[in-house]
Amino acid sequence: MFHLQDITKIYRRRQREVVAFKAPSLDIGLGEYVAVVGPSGSGKTTLLSMLGGMLSPDSGKVFFEGESLYDLPIAERTRRRRERIGFVFQTFNLVPYLTALENVQVPLFLHGVSKAEQRDRAVALLEQVGLGNRIEHKPSELSTGQQQRVALARTLANNPRLILADEPTGNLDPDSREAVLSLFDNFVREGRTIVMVTHDPAAAARASRRLCLNDGTLVVCEESPVAKAA
Numbered sequence: 001m002f003h004l005q006d007i008t009k010i011y012r013r014r015q016r017e018v019v020a021f022k023a024p025s026l027d028i029g030l031g032e033y034v035a036v037v038g039p040s041g042s043g044k045t046t047l048l049s050m051l052g053g054m055l056s057p058d059s060g061k062v063f064f065e066g067e068s069l070y071d072l073p074i075a076e077r078t079r080r081r082r083e084r085i086g087f088v089f090q091t092f093n094l095v096p097y098l099t100a101l102e103n104v105q106v107p108l109f110l111h112g113v114s115k116a117e118q119r120d121r122a123v124a125l126l127e128q129v130g131l132g133n134r135i136e137h138k139p140s141e142l143s144t145g146q147q148q149r150v151a152l153a154r155t156l157a158n159n160p161r162l163i164l165a166d167e168p169t170g171n172l173d174p175d176s177r178e179a180v181l182s183l184f185d186n187f188v189r190e191g192r193t194i195v196m197v198t199h200d201p202a203a204a205a206r207a208s209r210r211l212c213l214n215d216g217t218l219v220v221c222e223e224s225p226v227a228k229a230a
């Protein structure tokens with residue numbers, strides 16, 4: 001799914017350089033469930049952004065399904081992103097004046113799905129994330145955890161083969177957290193791929209592989225007690 005080659009990403013600020021991410025080589029296979037862990041500032045979001053076609057490295061190449069992502073024209077890169085990648089970030093970007101149902105219908109509408117089918121599929125997706133009884137609520141009428149679940153339903157509406165998630169369970173209530181993680185389990189069971197940044201050791205333990213970052217480089221993971229028990 002991904003092959004990264006000689007990547008460096010450096011931020012320059014007032015004469016100072018920060019190596020945000022650096023890796024000679026990294027592969028992520030189809031169907032893998034990867035947890036990216038590491039302290040704050042270690043480069044997790046930088047890595048995720050480069051995988052998602054949103055941040056070009058200063059050197060090296062990011063191959064996504066065989067294509068060098070940053071050698072594609074921007075319009076093509078945007079299309080790959082829209083058609084193949086689902087993003088689950090902490091800022092959900094739900095449309096505030098649309099209901100949960102309408103928010104989930106947006107990508108279906110953009111794909112030219114008929115009105116009746118938009119509704120049926122959006123309802124089914126909201127039921128999957130445990131919000132079948134909240135479909136007419138607007139984001140401001142939902143808890144943070146419920147908003148995150150609406151965003152996840154909207155992401156799934158695109159039927160992506162890859163999910164990139166940045167702390168998808170951060171600040172969630174236990175029910176929402178479990179709803180998100182069990183959806184991820186199912187997603188991977190269908191042979192699809194997830195790369196998830198997380199601070200949550202129990203979430204990281206559910207992944208099939210952990211990538212540990214420190215100061216922008218991949219390091220050998222210290223086994224957490226939770227990972228050992230799993």
Ligand SMILES: Nc1ncnc2c1ncn2[C@@H]1O[C@H](COP(=O)(O)OP(=O)(O)O)[C@@H](O)[C@H]1O
Binds near residue numbers: 011012038039
């Ligand atoms: N836009 C930016 N400009 C300058 N430095 C940045 C920028 N984004 C991130 N950094 C720096 O790059 C490093 C990695 O950041 P980030 O990938 O956000 O880490 P993480 O997600 O692991 O907390 C940090 O030292 C951060 O301060």
Ligand SMILES: [Mg+2]
Binds near residue numbers: 046
């Ligand atoms: Mg981050």
